[in-house]
Amino acid sequence: MTDYHVTCDCGAVGMSLTGEPRVRGHCHCQACRTLLNTPYHSVNAWMPEQVRITSGEADLIDFQHPYLKMRKIYCGKCGEVMFNTNAMDWRVVSQHLMAKNNDGILPDELKSLSHFHYGGRVIDVVDDLPKKE
Numbered sequence: 001m002t003d004y005h006v007t008c009d010c011g012a013v014g015m016s017l018t019g020e021p022r023v024r025g026h027c028h029c030q031a032c033r034t035l036l037n038t039p040y041h042s043v044n045a046w047m048p049e050q051v052r053i054t055s056g057e058a059d060l061i062d063f064q065h066p067y068l069k070m071r072k073i074y075c076g077k078c079g080e081v082m083f084n085t086n087a088m089d090w091r092v093v094s095q096h097l098m099a100k101n102n103d104g105i106l107p108d109e110l111k112s113l114s115h116f117h118y119g120g121r122v123i124d125v126v127d128d129l130p131k132k133e
């Protein structure tokens with residue numbers, strides 16, 4: 001079973017991820033845009049039991065968005081988002097965080113397999129991945 005370990009920018013918060021993510025993709029939904037101020041969100045989504053905070057729990061801020069059924073969990077010292085949750089309470093982890101913790105390279109087995117909510121996009125992406133509405 002694969003284990004990944006990542007830390008936030010300042011190193012206070014550590015997090016481990018076990019196994020394979022449930023979803024690997026680029027999400028173009030409005031909720032991701034609203035929560036994270038990004039045109040789309042490149043993610044790996046994990047089940048709650050696959051994700052464990054290994055250090056810095058006291059520094060974590062668990063922010064419930066005022067109207068989305070989403071939370072943003074970030075380091076209170078450096079502001080790095082460790083994950084956000086979706087309506088199913090999955091742990092949605094940015095692929096950028098995974099790459100940053102691996103010498104800037106996203107492991108092949110974490111790369112996106114598709115785009116989703118592509119119909120709601122605000123930016124076109126030209127690649128060979130399937131585009132799902």
Ligand SMILES: [Zn+2]
Nearest residue numbers: 008010075078
């Ligand atoms: Zn930090």
Ligand SMILES: [Zn+2]
Nearest residue numbers: 027028029032
């Ligand atoms: Zn989304």
